[in-house]
Amino acid sequence: MVQSQLTQDLPSGDELPFSDGLPVDNELHILVPNLLSFILGFLWSERLDWFFGINMGIYYATGVNPRVPIVSDAFLSFGVERLKASGLRNSYVVWEEKGIVPSFVLEVVSKTPGGEYDEKMVKYAQLGALYYLIYNPTFWQRDRREPFEVYRLIEGEYQRQLGEPFWMPELGLGIGRGVGTHQGLQREWLYWYDEQGNRLESPEDRATRLQEILERYRQQFGDLPQ
Template sequence: MVRYHPPQNLPPIEELPDSDDRPVDNELQIIVPTLLRVILNWLWADRKDWFFGVNMGIFHTTGENPRVPIVPDALLSLGVEHTVQPFGRPSYIIWNENWIVPIFVLEYVSRTYGGEYDEKMETYARLGVLYYLIYNPQYHARDRHEPFELYRLVEGEYVRQEGEPCWMPEIGLGIGREVGIYVNWEREWLYWYDQNGQRLLSPEERLEEERERVERERQRTKLERQRAEQERDRAERLAEQLRCLGIEPE
């Protein structure tokens, strides 16, 4: 987490655009990071010190013009207000966030090359973003890279992290890929992981897990009732047999 000494004459929020106004290439650039956000909303429901933005511009002072943002597909910042009243953040403005830099950014590489491996990487490093994830499921062969590359900032340079899922101790989460179902779509998604490498479930999966638990409980109750009825029937048959022998059952 990096803090800056604020320069003077920075533009107020009212003078800044929401982003760079460039549309995404496909819907997955929105849906993939949105899944990460909804999982965090469940996991950190009691925390108010974090913010996860999707396709949101970061206005900063490490470039030539503080009015020109860099726009990742997702950003995670810790130590900031979770919500800004009354309408939320139109963008992430470093000087309005107590100079707290996002600790994690995600770039989803699309058909239109966006400088993820050079210009943007240099900007994020200069800005001080600790973890930088480049997700490139479709065009990694074209770009001569791997589909999943997580980098950690070490002495001003990004160092590729080995293994997957990759654990990020400063965040308290790991991140990786796995096939799952979200928005009724079965495919590979990005997920958060715990320290033991266990994937954290999506809301849909948690709902299905709860449904299965309720159904198991219903079946268990049904079997117990059936066994009780069978025991009662057996006892009644035995009592009747004893009466036929002239023995009154107790």
């Protein structure tokens, strides 16, 4: 009854701003999450029980003010509707998602420090996100950190985890860095991995593999029949 009353007193998603209104200052903030999203969309095309948000406000009632969101570069939730009955989400409102908080959140560090190692870490702990990844490929020396840091929420506090790719059993996914091509750019990206440490195929990976198969076929049998 108390929980029901609390939910009734909270604003609806339609009443809340869609984001914090702050622009990203690094293209990686868009490209890195998009690649992770594309891989999941390809891998879980038949599943409807997950949601991957990018640069989207997360509203939660366990922080200081439920009307002030925390905006992550990306997050992943399970047990929620892939698509809302009313259409696409403008924001992620925990009390309208059966109380389900994201299991995984990602922050890509930018030129302007955004509190990834302190303020946001506290907020994500209040939110209750199980895993928190800070990806800092460009400014890690400035910040005196590592380029890839994974944290797990243990008794209300984040503790640094070791290993890469890092396997997250509750998610059925691992995550780590790898060199590949995305939108024509060959560089280091974040990829999902399986439990054996094999990188999960991206749409570009699949296209390249199929092209190689086609080329081997042509070399052996000639051009495909018209």
